[in-house]
Amino acid sequence: SYALYDTWLQRGYTLSESMKTVLSQAVLLSEDQQLEFCMKEYIRGVRRMFGAEVQQVPKEQAGVLLGTLEQAAKCLPQDGKTPGAEGFRIYENGGHIAVVGADRSGLLYGIYRLLMLLAQGKLPENADICETPAVQVRALNHWDNMSGQIERGYAGESIFFKDEDFCFEEQRVVDYARMLASVGINTLTINNVNVHQTETFLISERFLPKLARIADLFRPFGIRLLVSINFASPMRIGGLATSDPLDEGVQHWWERQTELIYRWIPDLCGFLVKADSEHEPGPYQYGRNHADGANMLARALKPYGGIVMWRCFVYDCAQDWRNQKIDRPRAAYDNFVPLDGQFADNVILQVKNGPYDFQVREPVTPLFGAMKQTHLALEVQVTQEYTGQQRDLCSLLPLWQDVLQFDTKRPGTVADMFGSQITAMAGVANIGKSECWTGHPLAQVNLYGFGRLSWNPALTPEEITDEYVKLAFGSDPEVTGKIADILQRSYPAYEDYTSPLGLCWMVNPGYHYGPNVEGYEYTRWGTYLRATCREVGIDRTAAGTGYTTQYAPENDTLFSNTDTCPEKLLLFFHRLPYSYKLHDGRTILQYIYDTRFHGEEEAEAMAAEWDTLKDKIAPSLYEAVAERFGMQLENAREWRDVVNTYFYRHTGIADEKGRKIYK
């Protein structure tokens, strides 16, 4: 039977009888009670996924040996290959499989990986897989409000909150914890970075017992909570007259409050902070800087081993559109780079992947490589705010791959910096109460992929997609092949109908779905196209706003030169006439027309390909996705026609191919 709720670790898969026999004789090589949970997860997985009952047998009879390095290192060849913290080694030899974790979490990850490899039919004979996560903090950030509503959520209401209080089904939370752990996520924030009135009290006695209960449910899965705090808590909770980070009373307040929090949740990971950003309180209000603010919290957390994840999404959100001197993409660098070296060791600055805000196509933030003495986190948006809102299909894996493989020249790619300068990866969750968790059933690929990439940023979109479709949709190669194909086409298609050449923000203001070319043109948000009848885009080179100078000199040159600037970003970096010729000889205008038509055709083609699966997949899945494709087609047509008409009316130049453009 097929249920939308069941994702990649929950279904039944076929397995040879001989492999089932191997799996069903297992031993845990440890007396450590802490590890028994891992065995339970193993037993549950083997039963649920492969329909076999596990017997715990003496070591000599075991097909599968589970343990940590401490007690099970002897099951591995003594060849010096040792997994690092949270890592594991899976070793198959003569019909015996050893899963050895570097530690408890490593063992759990190794067990899930074994089960997932078997489910995909991918455990080779003589398998020897030794992995250590590339990133220490693999965090998922919910933007859930305690009202139950989720900021930028497209999958129903919160699975944690309702009516200004906690409200959760424990079984669902546990199933969720397992999903996250199976892809290696080890840190979770359940409340929005915009911390409203009620949520401010999550770190007070009013809610700590319930928050602690949530922590208890995630703990066995190796997941620690990181709570979003309100920078003004000393005033709002403590009744102080100020929240100035250099005020001694404020510092003491945070110390006492942190002590209280840790009494309830001894392994709390720390605090997540959005300060001086989009009207949230912060140190600037007191004439202090972000190091002052972050370090104050870091000091309070230090005795407990806690960390501060401090967001860099700080910009002027009350800009005058007439003022062309201010350029919003410069903001994170301008605010934070001068503070390099001033942040405490247990502070991680959390930086969005691009300098704007999760647009369909942006360059990579210039902060990576520019802050050599500061821990950084890469933040990506798993929820599809600007990428189709889980109505349109958009696998974000190619977007993230572009980010991870970007060569900063400072030196190395973003992926290369993990473990040294970049110590964390954070994703904004796309989860809610929807039956399939993610609104659009195929949007699960983004959660799955985020986890896999934060574990191993070198994985390719093709590899991750292949894993996901096999785990989620079974072993019929026609089905998995077609779904993989649809997923791979989805981001290029979405980019095609929405965002030509790096032009951002042509969305409806506020809710950010659907086209509205000048929706943000005369607003305070710093998000402009400046299209005239002749030209479009913003000059961000040294001759313009100077944004390109925030990159390493080689990249400044690369982006500043219209011949070497990646074309997908041409109008992000440059202001150019519509007649400007691209490398293939097309004008910018013709490119805009062509991609709009092509993106819409791709949406139709994906929907048609999905239809061919109608008799091959569960009706609930078929219907749910088909319904979304219906919405996507409408959206793609709207984008095509609105954007084409806008530029036709501005230029008066017709499509060379004579296709329908509304005059």
Ligand code: GCW
């Ligand atoms: O993109 C903007 C979103 C806001 C969000 C903000 C942020 C949580 O539109 O909804 O607020 O980014 O990242 O803080």
